[in-house]
Amino acid sequence: MRLNLGAASAARERVSAAKRNEWYWAWGMIAPTIIGLVVLNIVPIFQTMYMSFFKSGAFGKGNTFIGLENYRRLLADAQVLYATRNTLIYMVCVVLITTVLALLLAVALGGRIKGKGTYRTIYFIPMVATPAAVTLIWRWLYNYRFGLLNHMLSSLGITPVDWIDNPNAAMLSIAMVGIWSTVGYSMVLLIAGLQEIPRDYYEAAQIDGAKPVRQFLHITLPLVSPTLFFVLVTSVIAAMQVFDIVYMMIGVTSPSYDATVSLVYLFYNNSFKYSNKGYGSAIIMILLAMILLITAVQQRLQKKWVNYM
Amino acid sequence: MRTKLISLLLSMVMLLSLCATAAYAEAQPVTITYACWDSNQAALLQTVADEFHAANPNITIDIQVNGWSDYWTALEAAATGGSLPDTFWMHSNNIYYYGANNQLMDLSDYIAKSDLVDLNNFPEGLNAIYNIDGKQYAVPKDYDTIALWYNKTLFDAAGINYPDDTWTWDDLRAAAKALTKADGSQYGFCAGLHNQEGYYNFVYQNGGQIITADKKSGYDQDATIAGVKEYFSYVWEGLSPAIYDDKARGEAIQNGLCAMGLFGSWNLSGFAANDFMKANFDCAVLPAGPDGIRSSIFNGLGNAISATCAHPDEAWMWVEYLSTEAGQKRQAELGIAISAFNGTADAWTAAYTGFNVKCYIDMVAYAQIRPYSNQTSIWEDKAYELLKGAYAGTDDLTAACTNVASMMNEALMAE
Amino acid sequence: MRQKESQRHRIRSLHIPMHAVLVAISVVMVFPFVWMLLTSLKTVTESTRMNPFSFFPQVSQWVNYATVWQQNNFFQLYLNTFAMVILRVVCALLFSAMAAYAFARLHFPGKGFFFGLVLVQMMVPTQVFVIPQYLMIDGMGLRNTVFALVFPGLVSAFGTFLLRQFFMGLPRELEESARLDGCNIGQTFVRVMLPLTHSGLTALAVFTALFAFKDLMWPLVVNTNTDAATLSSALSKIGSSYSVNYPNLMAASVLAVVPMLLLYMVFQRQFIEGIATSGGKL
Secondary structure (H helix, E strand, O other), X not given: OOOOOOHHHHHHHHHHHHHHHHHHHHHHHHHHHHHHHHHHHHHHHHHHHHHOOEEOOHHHOOOEXXXXXXXXXXXXXXXXXXXXXXXXXXXXXXXXXXXXXXHHHHHHHHOOOOOHHHHHHXXXXXXXXXXXXXXXXXXXHHOOOOOHHHHHHHHOOOOOOOOXXXXXXHHHHHHHHHHHHHHHHHHHHHHHHHHOOOHHHHHHHHHOOOOHHHHHHHHHHHHHHHHHHHHHXXXXXXXXXXXXXXXXXXXXXXXXXXXXXXXXXXXHHHHHHOOOHHHHHHHHHHHHHHHHHHHHHHHHHHHHHOOOO | OHHHHHHHHHHHHHHHHHHHHHHHHHHOOEEEEEEEOOHHHHHHHHXXXXXHHHHOOOEEEEEEEOOHHHHHHHHHHHHHHOOOOOEEEEOOOOHHHHHOOOOEOOOHHHHHHOOOOOHHHOOHHHHHHOEEOOEEOEEEOEEEOEEEEEEHHHHHHHOOOOOOOOOEHHHHXXXXXXXXOOOOOOEOOEOOOOHHXXXXXXXXXXXXXXXXXXXXXXXXXXHHHHHHHHHHHHHHOOOOOOOOOHHHHHXXXXXXXXXXXXXXXXXXXXXXXXXXXXXXXXXXXXXEOOOOOOOOXXXXXXXXXXXXXXXXXXXXXXXXXXHOHHHHHHHHHOOOOEEOOOOOHHHHHOOOOOOOOHHHHHHHHHOEEOOOOOOHHHHHHXXXXXXXXHHHOOOOHHHHHHHHHHHHHHHHHHO | OHHHHHHHHHHHHHHHHHHHHHHHHHHHHHHHHHHHHHHHOOOHHHHHOOOOOOOOOOOOOOHHHHHHHHHOOHHHHHHHHHHHHHHHHHHHHHHHHHHHHHHHHOOOOOHHXXXXXXXXXXXXXXXXXXXXXXXXXHHHOOOOOHHHHHHHHOXXXXXXXXXXXXXXXXXHHHHHHHHHOOOOHHHHHHHHHHHHOHHHHHHHHHHHHHHHHHOXXXXXXXXOOHHHOOHHHHHXXXXXXXXXXXXXXXXXXXXXXXXXXXXXXXXXXXHHOOOOOOOOOO
């Protein structure tokens, strides 16, 4: 029943019709993705959370409710502490170095330089290699007695390093593999982001006499910041979930196990090897909480340094 | 008279229709899946599967291979969903988990009814692994033991006699000393941090135990500690490099770093394909302990059938075929593994003529079943973690072993 | 004039050391792949021999490739893998583009919450989803199908996040003028905004293909039948024996990797040198 009210309220009605139209469009557009995510991922996450309050029985049957016991055990477990520390150290090292390196490479390969297509392909190759091949190759590179790295070190007169079994070197070794295999990802995204910056800005800056470093700081960085933000957020999330590299190179018998074991590795051992899914689920919950926290902080800081147009 | 004739006719018709349905049922093509984790063995098993198919044209065997850790993940997912493969390999680490939780078919009836399969033909220790509370959940398929591998070339160069069945711990040590070079380019022995292919053997050779008959830890027994000490001392005294990684032990002998090492029979297909090993290496039985006790750790896989198998009879026909004397002999001939059926193992030795692999079979007479419990992986891994310090020489061994014992007892009580 | 010349001179003199660094990094990046190729051509003995070590095989064992190809039905594996990859890419592009636009440009209640859900999916390791998703597929009776392979990738949180960033970087003027011209939201999206994210879509296609291709555990668990398996199963199989045949494993890895590499080489020009609009950015 439409009453003929004043012009203002009629205007308000028109506005809310348009708004509602926008809402319907929006909900419709996000529906497939959200429904898919809820069914495929969110429900399992809740199942995992639920599972973390149980001592799991075999094959999903016979779970016994134990409340917060898994979490209590977790807090007292030294290995969980090591895993947390290792995961955080790995994340900070790898994300920092990879992003800086990728940015420099992106800048170098974004300009007028011969063979940039070739370089871009080559730098992306590590992303494409299968984990089996990657581990094999790096294990040989890192081999204490026969590996190439130590061979090169000793020819330079430096004592060989036990890359894998020395707890002090192991995290560095793992981080190197991590950086090597993911710099291609960050680089490719940053190149795409840099591509979009209009040349006019640089030309104007050059005419004004700005040096390359200044151009980088005042034009490149701010304008590539949305991409950079994306790269940082996804790299952090991926780094916190490190598993394959550590799992395939360092076993329980290695002296560096405690210095490199990651949270996902611990989860894998507990859930799949020791059949203690309840405890494994609790570990995942802790990991999720940490990642949520870090991402939330990044989202907040976004307003300070990311420039959207 | 008429009624008799009619009833005779009727029963004949019934009989005929029964035969017809039985024949019809038999004639329906059935695919039985068979999951395993070794692609070398799988390729050879395909030959056996083809022969089985020729004999039973309506049954096709689909062999599915996954890597060791993927195998168990996939199996667990399948079990949780109720869609296990029809037949698959079982291992002592996981038999309890699957058997006691109703995932495996109880084969006792099938075995009892079968003329071709008799558990007495298999080593009792292997049968026992796959028997839970009187129910047999898998039929033994093969076994493996641990032998001493030695580099003949290095022995010749140092002028030492090859290891044989008279060797004791002292002989091993003396040879290791003679074969270790001061500059670290060559070690006499490869004493890697490994239980089955390492210190377990020494423990039992010294009369110690890892796990007692009443499910308690044997790590705190003096004989056990002394056995571990003998093994670790090779590293402490520089007669062996400190090797932590499983694969690195094979690499050590294949690259001439170590002159001797302990290796299980499953390594044979790899060794036989390696020219360096073929040219320089041979194997012998393990040396005896100080009191003359001989021991070698042995373990065996089993063939199991899923409890939810849609075609249990056909699945059993396949497992039965694999477990008969003929089937076991065939597997041995093809070089798949040391067949478990008593007496068929010799056929396996014929497949590896370059090495003295007969020593593996000789050791079964005194072999010790690999220590296991309901949830072996948990305390095995933790044991490694607690022993690494002692292995490296930074922790006291007696203290470490005592820790392992208490950890293990806790784990065993929780099972 | 002189200023420009000296500036150009300064930039040119940087080129040689820069190339040197780039080449050095290239060697580090590509060396493992080269090593993979070389190992695939060695014999088993050569592949484990480290002392003395030789880079090159004595005699190139091309037969390794033939062996590996025959022992695994690579043709079927390629087919299944590509079907999985292509379908996942299509789904990712379709659903993520829509959702990304909505998150980037539209205002609606629950926006923050729903976007939070998108982010949360990325934060949980994929191993957590394996068994629950397996049970879903099993419950539907769809194991050993292509759908099963595509299932985890039906929707893409990563894609939604990536494209959202792209959309947020586009100038609002274009949308406003489209709306003034009378386009509704859907038409604006399809006719105006979507074409502008050409680079983003290509980037997403490449990454989705890559991540799908590297998803090794899921296909192993869900498609156990040999005719429904993907390349990952061949790799797991060959790497599975007690004594791994390294040359064969490397040959299989090369066979598995080459299509992916070719795909990337073809597309990298597309999305890096994509149509750059004036003022448009990531």
